[in-house]
Amino acid sequence: MMNEWFNFNTFQSAWHPVSEVASDMKSLSWFLIIMSTSVFIITVLLLILALRKKDLTQKSFEPGNKFILWSGLFIPTIVLIITLVWSLQSSLKISKMNQEEDVINIQVIGHQFWWEVIYPDHHIITANEIYVPVGSNIKFELSSQDVIHSFWIPNIHGKLDMLPDHKTYITMNIERPGRYRGQCAEFCGLQHALMAFPLVAVSENEFNQWLARNQKKAPLDLSEKESRGKEIYYRESCHTCHAIGGTDFKGKAGPDLTHIATRLTLGAGTIENNQKNLKQWIVDSQSIKPMNRMPKYKNIPDKDLDDLLEYLGSLK
Numbered sequence: 001m002m003n004e005w006f007n008f009n010t011f012q013s014a015w016h017p018v019s020e021v022a023s024d025m026k027s028l029s030w031f032l033i034i035m036s037t038s039v040f041i042i043t044v045l046l047l048i049l050a051l052r053k054k055d056l057t058q059k060s061f062e063p064g065n066k067f068i069l070w071s072g073l074f075i076p077t078i079v080l081i082i083t084l085v086w087s088l089q090s091s092l093k094i095s096k097m098n099q100e101e102d103v104i105n106i107q108v109i110g111h112q113f114w115w116e117v118i119y120p121d122h123h124i125i126t127a128n129e130i131y132v133p134v135g136s137n138i139k140f141e142l143s144s145q146d147v148i149h150s151f152w153i154p155n156i157h158g159k160l161d162m163l164p165d166h167k168t169y170i171t172m173n174i175e176r177p178g179r180y181r182g183q184c185a186e187f188c189g190l191q192h193a194l195m196a197f198p199l200v201a202v203s204e205n206e207f208n209q210w211l212a213r214n215q216k217k218a219p220l221d222l223s224e225k226e227s228r229g230k231e232i233y234y235r236e237s238c239h240t241c242h243a244i245g246g247t248d249f250k251g252k253a254g255p256d257l258t259h260i261a262t263r264l265t266l267g268a269g270t271i272e273n274n275q276k277n278l279k280q281w282i283v284d285s286q287s288i289k290p291m292n293r294m295p296k297y298k299n300i301p302d303k304d305l306d307d308l309l310e311y312l313g314s315l316k
């Protein structure tokens with residue numbers, strides 16, 4: 001069963017804005033679409049009219065003709081000025097928002113093909129999922145660990161590049177709670193299309209609960225099965241790539257797994273996070289997301305795999 005997160009139409013669309021900036025972009029887009037379509041239709045109609053004229057030697061328009069002056073000069077100038085003023089207004093709003101000081105800081109670092117997410121003021125490191133409160137200014141600091149990626153949540157804002165050697169900033173304010181799909185919008189390698197994430201906008205209250213839960217390190221009072229799973233995690237070298245807060249596992253080449261059991265998706269928005277998918281991901285993530293940077297683990301005995309899953313399940 002797919003959960004609502006995988007219902008594509010409801011969550012990734014620039015036509016369903018949930019922020020002021022995105023609403024502006026939508027109106028401006030409609031304006032441009034209607035204007036350019038009408039210009040196209042009128043031009044084609046005039047062309048047909050001209051082609052139907054029998055006597056081509058007869059001049060119907062003299063230089064200085066009012067019709068030419070209006071449709072060739074005045075109207076286009078007015079339309080272009082309206083467009084210019086409108087889009088400038090939008091960008092002014094964006095740059096004003098970017099100067100807000102009362103913000104929640106979130107750093108997002110692009111990797112092939114996943115997202116590292118850091119809440120520097122709250123000491124939280126996570127991945128492939130971003131929680132934010134509605135109605136607050138969220139300031140994203142974007143960068144990349146490898147190639148150029150692009151940060152794009154169509155319902156909320158335009159795109160912004162994530163560069164390896166330069167930080168970029170964007171401030172957003174989300175009006176309605178919900179899950180909105182973000183997507184890498186710059187071709188960054190073979191799995192660029194499966195480099196996505198849910199942005200979860202919740203009430204202030206729920207956000208604070210999320211913060212409190214995610215500030216906790218991994219639990220240490222493990223059951224026997226979970227402890228065995230932790231040993232398997234070490235034996236199979238998962239720790240060389242994946243950090244788990246509160247343990248000696250500090251790998252940085254893959255997503256942080258401190259709270260993996262509570263994440264919505266696996267493989268950066270590729271599949272739903274459930275027991276069956278997690279097992280399949282570990283055994284052969286390459287069949288789910290070909291060319292991603294995690295090796296296959298086809299040789300882990302079934303019992304060990306079960307214990308490993310039990311351990312990962314304890315990471316809430």
Ligand code: HEC
Nearest residue numbers: 113114128236237238241253254255266267268292293294
């Ligand atoms: C060589 C480094 C490496 C090793 C070793 C490794 N992984 Fe991964 N793992 C990754 C990378 C990179 C990703 C991100 C893949 C993507 O989505 O593009 C990942 C993704 C994952 C995810 C999904 C996380 C998410 O938020 O989407 C899980 C769960 C996971 N690995 C578990 C494991 C386990 C368990 C082991 C040991 C059996 C392991 N990994 C070994 C590199 C590694």
Ligand SMILES: [Cu+2]
Nearest residue numbers: 149184188195
């Ligand atoms: Cu990318």
